[in-house]
Amino acid sequence: MWLEVELRRPGRADSLIVRAYANGGFRAGEPEMILPLRLATSMGFDIGRAELGEGIACGGTHIAMWELGEIEVRVHVPDREVPWVRARAVCVEGEYEALLSRELIGSLGLLLDYGRSRWRLEDDPPGQYRDEAEPQYWR
Secondary structure (H helix, E strand, O other): EEEEEEOOOOOOOOOOOEEEEOOOOOOOOOOEEOOOOHHHHHHHOOOOOOOEEEEEEEHHOOOEEEEOOOEEHHHHHHHHOOOOOEEEEEEOOOHHHHHOOOOHHHHHHHHEHHHHOEEEEOOOOOOOOOEEEOOOOOO
């Protein structure tokens, strides 16, 4: 489910609004967001100084990932301001979508209806749904 999120580095006032995919199958054990290389560098992360780690992808495939540090994330909605949530930021080579882990999805208070391509915040009024955003790829 694609939606707009606002991102910033902790302690900074500047932020960036991007479209990210809320991937319920991406389990990280904590709120985590995968930033494509171009997005990570545009946010000021230095991949050359990032610690190289390892993750496990679909089917048990081991993947290399760079540990970038913390970011703050919030859902971007026009009708109100929602709180920031801290998440771990990582970069995976060859990934061109910004991806939200299911733990981050939960921390953001998102309720996703993949079948109807709509979503809502936990505290939205009953029956209020929001349309899925257009995809954004960082090639």
